Amino acid sequence: MSLLFPKWMNVLPTVAAVGGLLGATSVVGAFWYYATPKFFKVGYMPVQPEGGFNHQIHAGKLGMDCRYCHTKVETSAEANIPNASTCYGCHADGKLVKFSESEQHKAKTNFIREAYASDAPIEWRRVHKVPDYVRNFPHNIHVNAGVSCYSCHGQITGMPVVYQAQSLSMSWCLDCHRNPEAHIVPRDKVTQLQWVEKHLAERATGGSLAEAKKLLEAVQANPPQNCGACHY
Ligand code: HEC
Ligand code: HEC
Ligand code: HEC
Ligand code: HEC
Ligand code: HEC
CATH class of the missing domain: 1.20.5 (Single alpha-helices involved in coiled-coils or other helix-helix interfaces)
Structure with a gap:
């Protein structure tokens, strides 16, 4: 052998x-x-059309509420992107007197007036996208349950250019669905991203968890974990 x-x-x-x-x-x-x-995907930041849109200026410095532009976020699955007429409301010629006098500001915002005049959409590049085999992601249900934009999109009010802050992977969805109390905030604070960031940071170190459990009971949120809830 x-x-x-x-x-x-x-x-x-x-x-x-x-x-x-x-x-x-x-x-x-x-x-x-x-x-x-x-x-x-985390950090994905496509280049936006020239001129762009700065959330740090509009939602941060000027303090505009998200729903001023993303008008359908509470009532439909999809969070809409505003069209040029929403921008034109402020950026029409001569409207922002203090700013529109500056040539620099005019040059940066000309694309809005051009889009408005020609009725052509501004070609914003999509940042967040789940694959097609995931069912229609429901914004309204999350927002109405007290999940802030902050939990899924990060501190948008500090972003000159929006990038993807979270993975949007399946385990990311399920992590929250298993432990939603780490994320539920009072319904009227959902779009106050700076308040939410501070509050959730305190909660992570043990503060306000009891309050969160009460909120969760009150909204009777029941995040699904069965495959059929998110897949066809
Ligand atoms: C004055 C209008 C306006 C306001 C106010 C505003 N947004 Fe936006 N938002 C836009 C426009 C235009 C885009 C598309 C361009 C871009 O992605 O930067 C956008 C894009 C986004 C995107 C990325 C969309 C994608 O393609 O995945 C997110 C997330 C977002 N906004 C969240 C917020 C949040 C959260 C707030 C409130 C804190 C807010 N926005 C306030 C106009 C606005
Ligand atoms: C409620 C009024 C308001 C609305 C609506 C609004 N803006 Fe503005 N925007 C301002 C003001 C005020 C400034 C100047 C702020 C500053 O320079 O501090 C500004 C500045 C800008 C600038 C110049 C930024 C820079 O880097 O200096 C751009 C580009 C711009 N806006 C694009 C948009 C677009 C695109 C939309 C629509 C999605 C929009 N704005 C909607 C008020 C508005
Ligand atoms: C529970 C997580 C979650 C919350 C909360 C959430 N989003 Fe989203 N958002 C997503 C996901 C996931 C997508 C991609 C959806 C898709 O591909 O269908 C997205 C996409 C978007 C888009 C792009 C839509 C498009 O058609 O281009 C915008 C704008 C947006 N969200 C704004 C907001 C705003 C404003 C809030 C708060 C009021 C918010 N989101 C709250 C997860 C969330
Ligand atoms: C930060 C927390 C959080 C994240 C992240 C999150 N969810 Fe949810 N989701 C919830 C909560 C809370 C509910 C329960 C809402 C209720 O019952 O009113 C929910 C409910 C749902 C529902 C059920 C809607 C219905 O008809 O009752 C679907 C579908 C869903 N989420 C899909 C997703 C997907 C897909 C992702 C990832 C892309 C995701 N969620 C990420 C918190 C989250
Ligand atoms: C809360 C929503 C949610 C639930 C519940 C869920 N999925 Fe997913 N699933 C997703 C999302 C979102 C993606 C896309 C992940 C990505 O883009 O990274 C995904 C991706 C997948 C993929 C593709 C492989 C991958 O990881 O990228 C498979 C296979 C899958 N899911 C199977 C299942 C099965 C089987 C179940 C039940 C046990 C299930 N899913 C339950 C949200 C969910």
Whole structure:
């Protein structure tokens, strides 16, 4: 026997097993890495059309409420992007007297008046997108349950250009669905992102959790975990 099969061959099954395992691990690893977009989606910040839209100025410094522009966020699944006429309301020629006198401001906001005059939409580039095999993501249900834009989009009031702050992966959705009390805020604070950031940071260190549980009971939020809730 030992002549036909030299002794070193005894280790072959082990080598094969270990090698197989490593191979399988790297295949799974590669699949997991490439199939789980969180590694390349967080921080995604497409270049917006020239002139752009600055949330830090409008929602931060000027303190405009999100719903002034994202008017349907409480009533429909989709959070709409405003059209040029919403912008034109302030950026019509001569309207912002103090600002519109400056040539620099005029140059930066000309694209709004052009879009308004020609009735052509401004081609904003989409930032957040779940794959098509995920059912219509419902903004209204989340917002009405007291989940702030902050929990899913980050501190928008500090973003000159919007980027993706969260992975939007399935485990990210489910982490919150399992422990929503970390995120529920009073309904009237949902769009007050700076208040929410401060409040949730306190909660993470143990503050106001009891309050959060009460809020959760009051809205009777029941986040689903069954596949059919999010997939066809
Ligand atoms: C004056 C109008 C206006 C206000 C106020 C406003 N937004 Fe926006 N928002 C826009 C426009 C225009 C875009 C598209 C351009 C862009 O992505 O920067 C946008 C894009 C976004 C996006 C990215 C959409 C995508 O493509 O995925 C998010 C998220 C968002 N807004 C959240 C908010 C939140 C949260 C607030 C309140 C704190 C807010 N916005 C206030 C006009 C507004
Ligand atoms: C409620 C009034 C109001 C609305 C509505 C509004 N803006 Fe403005 N916007 C301002 C004011 C005021 C400034 C000047 C702020 C500053 O420079 O401090 C400004 C500045 C800007 C600037 C120049 C920013 C810079 O970097 O200096 C751009 C570009 C702009 N807005 C685009 C938009 C677009 C696009 C929309 C629509 C989605 C919009 N605005 C809606 C009031 C508004
Ligand atoms: C529970 C998480 C969550 C909350 C809360 C949330 N969003 Fe979103 N938002 C998303 C996801 C996920 C998408 C991508 C949806 C898709 O692809 O259908 C998105 C997309 C958007 C878009 C892009 C829509 C488009 O058609 O281009 C805007 C604008 C937006 N959200 C604004 C808001 C605002 C404003 C709030 C708060 C009032 C808010 N969101 C609250 C998760 C959330
Ligand atoms: C930060 C917390 C949070 C995140 C993140 C979150 N959800 Fe939710 N979701 C909730 C809560 C709370 C409810 C329960 C609302 C209720 O019962 O009124 C809910 C309910 C739902 C529902 C049920 C709607 C219905 O008809 O009752 C769907 C579908 C859903 N979420 C999809 C998603 C998807 C898809 C994602 C990820 C892209 C996601 N959610 C991320 C908190 C979250
Ligand atoms: C709360 C919503 C939600 C629930 C519940 C849910 N999914 Fe998902 N699922 C998602 C989202 C969002 C994605 C897209 C992930 C991405 O883009 O990274 C996804 C992706 C997937 C994928 C693609 C592979 C991947 O990870 O990218 C599969 C397969 C899947 N889900 C199966 C299931 C099964 C099976 C169940 C039930 C046990 C389930 N899902 C329950 C939201 C959900």
